[in-house]
Amino acid sequence: MKAADFLYHRAGSVAEAVTLLDEYAGEARLLAGGQSLMPMLNMRLWRLGALIDVNQVPGLDGIEVEGQGDLEATRVGALTRYASLERSPLAASRLPLLVEMVRHIGDRQVRNRGTLGGSLVQGDPTAEMPLACLVLDARVRVESGRGGREIAMGEFYHGSYAAALEFDEMVTEIRFPRHPQHFAFSELTRRHGDFCVLSVAVTGECDSDGRWHDVRIGLGGVNDMPVLAEAASARLAGTRLADDDIREAAALTQEAIDPPSDMRATAEYRAHLVPVHVRRALQQLCSKNRAADRR
Numbered sequence: 001m002k003a004a005d006f007l008y009h010r011a012g013s014v015a016e017a018v019t020l021l022d023e024y025a026g027e028a029r030l031l032a033g034g035q036s037l038m039p040m041l042n043m044r045l046w047r048l049g050a051l052i053d054v055n056q057v058p059g060l061d062g063i064e065v066e067g068q069g070d071l072e073a074t075r076v077g078a079l080t081r082y083a084s085l086e087r088s089p090l091a092a093s094r095l096p097l098l099v100e101m102v103r104h105i106g107d108r109q110v111r112n113r114g115t116l117g118g119s120l121v122q123g124d125p126t127a128e129m130p131l132a133c134l135v136l137d138a139r140v141r142v143e144s145g146r147g148g149r150e151i152a153m154g155e156f157y158h159g160s161y162a163a164a165l166e167f168d169e170m171v172t173e174i175r176f177p178r179h180p181q182h183f184a185f186s187e188l189t190r191r192h193g194d195f196c197v198l199s200v201a202v203t204g205e206c207d208s209d210g211r212w213h214d215v216r217i218g219l220g221g222v223n224d225m226p227v228l229a230e231a232a233s234a235r236l237a238g239t240r241l242a243d244d245d246i247r248e249a250a251a252l253t254q255e256a257i258d259p260p261s262d263m264r265a266t267a268e269y270r271a272h273l274v275p276v277h278v279r280r281a282l283q284q285l286c287s288k289n290r291a292a293d294r295r
């Protein structure tokens with residue numbers, strides 16, 4: 001099947017793109033990597049008045065660092081492709097968790113075209129990028145003809161596939177604070193590169209006395225959007241991530257989930273696996289820390 005007719009515009013600037021979005025009043029979408037949008041149009045899950053191609057808009061695909069110390073931030077343009085993140089030495093040093101998670105997305109062809117901004121707006125609850133951005137406490141910069149605003153990742157979704165954007169808004173950049181000292185990622189997929197059954201991303205800081213703080217536990221695929229397991233994180237504050245701490249925190253993650261049943265897994269199976277993968281990720285966090293100590 002092929003897409004129904006639509007008009008095509010190639011925007012030359014953010015201002016032109018958002019003016020067009022406004023003119024079409026919800027009947028147009030931006031075209032970034034096209035890896036979700038084009039299949040949806042081809043399957044006729046969507047019919048649009050127009051596509052607004054933003055691939056030629058300059059300045060939307062860079063990775064930059066600004067500020068220092070606690071004020072340090074890494075800015076990633078919305079049109080930055082997964083493959084650019086994978087290959088960037090700057091991304092590897094500033095956003096290692098994001099880069100590790102990018103490698104789990106689809107296949108080489110998808111990663112050559114798909115963009116960070118496109119993935120966030122698409123809002124698939126099993127996608128890797130929304131989970132990475134949530135755990136890393138990123139903020140999303142959006143522009144429209146009415147001006148710009150920033151949205152914290154924790155407030156970026158109303159629900160499944162539902163980003164908190166107005167029809168005339170465009171994501172221009174994602175801004176990350178200083179990367180946490182330690183991180184780990186655990187994902188269950190039926191085959192490498194598939195959308196996940198569930199995923200867990202954890203970050204944390206460890207003091208010289210071995211006590212952990214600011215542990216964040218993010219869960220993907222077990223709710224209608226990625227979520228933070230806040231009660232579990234609170235349980236770990238000030239602990240040394242001993243086996244009992246990890247086991248009790250993993251059990252508390254059940255409070256944060258409301259898993260779906262779909263073709264990949266039942267809700268019961270997902271609920272059973274969440275603590276297993278959280279334990280695994282937290283153990284990985286500890287062992288990475290011990291390995292760093294030995295160096």
Ligand SMILES: Cc1cc2nc3c(=O)[nH]c(=O)nc-3n(C[C@H](O)[C@H](O)[C@H](O)COP(=O)(O)OP(=O)(O)OC[C@H]3O[C@@H](n4cnc5c(N)ncnc54)[C@H](O)[C@@H]3O)c2cc1C
Pocket residue numbers: 029030031032033034035036037038039078079104105106107110113114115116117118119121122124126127128129169170171172193194195196
């Ligand atoms: C075979 C296959 C396997 C895949 N596997 C995975 C996987 O394992 N994990 C995963 O996470 N994803 C996977 N994907 C989806 C992929 O990550 C998509 O690339 C991503 O969801 C959308 O990014 P895009 O740049 O292609 O956006 P597009 O498809 O161009 O756009 C998606 C949506 O976002 C909107 N949009 C795009 N950019 C902006 C912007 N700057 N501002 C406002 N709105 C914007 C579009 O209008 C559209 O509504 C897979 C896709 C395919 C085809």
